[in-house]
Amino acid sequence: MNLQVAIREKRFGAVPVLRDLVFQVAHGEVLAVLGPSGVGKSTLLRIVAGLDTGFDGQIRRAGRLAMVFQEPTLMPWRNALDNLRLTTGVDACEGEAALARVGLAGKGALYPGQLSLGQQRRLSLARAYAAKPDILLLDEPFVSLDAALVDDMLALTESVITEQRPATVFVTHAQAEADRLATRQLVLGSVAAA
């Protein structure tokens, strides 16, 4: 089991956001997390990633973790190829191949500021997939991509999951994306104050 999550409660000040969430994600499984805006999906993912430790409960993670955030988190002072290589350790040839898989062939020398938002998102995906993680966390990674590109990126994500078999947690608003990628779905509802 790559990922074991047991959250008794997460509050922001007096406001409870998550309560009594227990689940596990094994190799090759994809758990889609759905629910209305503001319900706590990103908060859950940040807790699972270890970025937020201020909660009551326990997370067990086995192996390497990669996360794709809603907003691309790239190093603006490094070109696209370096952004990909510095965190993954792949060589230049593998890096170019990873860029090509997300439709960024030949763009390795460009800086994030010279890429469109959609291209930056694709670079973030390429970087996560090149890391060959055991745990893959995706926070609405396809938002603001056009429909054809979403389809390409979903197909790429499917093949990465088939090849590498990470435990994947995939936050999305799009039921169709969840239906296509997920082996299980978790729908969050709002937590009433105790």
Ligand SMILES: Nc1ncnc2c1ncn2[C@@H]1O[C@H](COP(=O)(O)OP(=O)(O)OP(=O)(O)O)[C@@H](O)[C@H]1O
């Ligand atoms: N750092 C913070 N401090 C206080 N409240 C926060 C903080 N981060 C998130 N919240 C609150 O926690 C709740 C859950 O936020 P979160 O971003 O996890 O929701 P979400 O389901 O991911 O929303 P969306 O689908 O719009 O991205 C929201 O009410 C939000 O205002």
